[in-house]
Amino acid sequence: MLRKRLFSDTTAAVSSERSPTSRSSTADQTGDVLIRLRGVVKRYQAAAGSGAPPFTALHGIDLDVQRGEFVAVIGKSGAGKTTLINMITGVDHVSEGEVWVDGQPLHRMSENQLCQWRGRRLGIIYQSFYLMPSLTLLQNVMLPMDLCGLYRNGSSEKRAMELLDMVELAEHAHKLPNAISGGQQQRVAIARALANDPPIIVADEPTGRLDSNTAEAIFQIFTRLVDEGKTILMVTHDRSIASRVSRTVRIADGRIISSTDAEA
Numbered sequence: 001m002l003r004k005r006l007f008s009d010t011t012a013a014v015s016s017e018r019s020p021t022s023r024s025s026t027a028d029q030t031g032d033v034l035i036r037l038r039g040v041v042k043r044y045q046a047a048a049g050s051g052a053p054p055f056t057a058l059h060g061i062d063l064d065v066q067r068g069e070f071v072a073v074i075g076k077s078g079a080g081k082t083t084l085i086n087m088i089t090g091v092d093h094v095s096e097g098e099v100w101v102d103g104q105p106l107h108r109m110s111e112n113q114l115c116q117w118r119g120r121r122l123g124i125i126y127q128s129f130y131l132m133p134s135l136t137l138l139q140n141v142m143l144p145m146d147l148c149g150l151y152r153n154g155s156s157e158k159r160a161m162e163l164l165d166m167v168e169l170a171e172h173a174h175k176l177p178n179a180i181s182g183g184q185q186q187r188v189a190i191a192r193a194l195a196n197d198p199p200i201i202v203a204d205e206p207t208g209r210l211d212s213n214t215a216e217a218i219f220q221i222f223t224r225l226v227d228e229g230k231t232i233l234m235v236t237h238d239r240s241i242a243s244r245v246s247r248t249v250r251i252a253d254g255r256i257i258s259s260t261d262a263e264a
């Protein structure tokens, strides 16, 4: 399904623009581990005035994801999978512990730093595609590039078209999201997540709203991306998919209860 290789060396792409710390100063911390969690605890405060104690959604998570791994996170509803994803994207803050992603100490970064870093170094894909309804597919894919300014002088449009071509949607580039199917929308969301050529892709049940054939097509795109050097952490309910990644991490009640490598 992927026709072109659009990914240069993902480690070097924006190394000169890294913030707030350079790779060299953090290399000792993470080595070739792209995602490292240590003792991550997440507590949610109860509603104000309820008098209820905080709810602990993650109880001290330790997790390492190496460059090039394709990791599936599985577990029942309410197990803490989305909470874990939100710690890794920096969309929400840890209560205790450390989160290192791509050499960056997310637990120490300001909202502003997180925002800038995330836009360049992380591709995020959700179950609900979250495309901008009033923008064409092409404009949706251009948006992260234009926000970050990595591809200037018209090159964002060219790259967006190449990414849409890669997910076989170039001919629909000028349509609005509501004119295409759910599976196609998710392919646009993948193209958008790849816009700034991030080394890491994090996906929260990306096939949760798709039929099994469409889910399979999305999974195959992810497999190709891993083959081309991306590192992917994906929450999924789909057992047939989970059994085909390089490692499966199982979560229950806010704890990792197993981590199983695929059989060679």
Ligand SMILES: Nc1ncnc2c1ncn2[C@@H]1O[C@H](COP(=O)(O)OP(=O)(O)O)[C@@H](O)[C@H]1O
Pocket: 044, 045, 055, 057, 075, 076, 077, 078, 079, 080, 081, 082, 083, 084
């Ligand atoms: N913002 C929040 N406030 C309070 N509790 C929350 C919040 N978000 C999630 N939770 C609780 O944390 C637990 C884990 O939720 P979540 O990470 O969404 O699970 P999963 O994605 O595995 O279904 C659940 O019990 C959920 O009710």
Ligand SMILES: [Mg+2]
Pocket: 081, 082, 083
């Ligand atoms: Mg969830």
